[in-house]
Amino acid sequence: MFEQDYIMRMIKEMVRALLKLLFDIDTETPSAELLEDYDARNRLKALTDMIDDGDINNAENKLYQSLSDNNMLDLKAGILFYSYLNEKDDEFLQRNHFSRDEVEMGIRTLASKYDVSDISNLF
Numbered sequence: 001m002f003e004q005d006y007i008m009r010m011i012k013e014m015v016r017a018l019l020k021l022l023f024d025i026d027t028e029t030p031s032a033e034l035l036e037d038y039d040a041r042n043r044l045k046a047l048t049d050m051i052d053d054g055d056i057n058n059a060e061n062k063l064y065q066s067l068s069d070n071n072m073l074d075l076k077a078g079i080l081f082y083s084y085l086n087e088k089d090d091e092f093l094q095r096n097h098f099s100r101d102e103v104e105m106g107i108r109t110l111a112s113k114y115d116v117s118d119i120s121n122l123f
Contacts, residue, residue: 004090007100008019014107015110018119030083039111044077048084054096056085060106067113075114082107 010116020027025034032048035041043066049057063081067074085093086103093099 004100007104008086011082011086011100011104012108014104014119015079018079018107018111018116019076021119022116024071030080032080034080035073035077040073040077044080047081051085051088054092056093056096067110070114072114074088075110075116078110079107082110097117 015030016026016028019027019030020032021036027034032041032044035044041088047059047063050056050062063078067078082103085098085106086100090100093103106119111119
């Protein structure tokens, strides 16, 4: 349990650092409202609804299918996706065949895809 709490806090700090350094956003509670683009906000909402329904793996697959190279709006949406997922408790993740380690790996993969893995590697 302690290890999972540590990973959760580490992911939260990684999200904060990415948002601050890449988008000059400093917030304790990242949310879809940080997306200025209406369509991007709606796509993220659809993905977070899938998470809430327990369809985490398909939501993550749809996230990666929708990413465009070098589109920083997509990167921001991806960061917010993993931030939202990270707020779920361990029981929810386990019940839906996902783990805190997969959340961490997902955000690191996202950072790598956008060539900002140096920031995520600090954590």
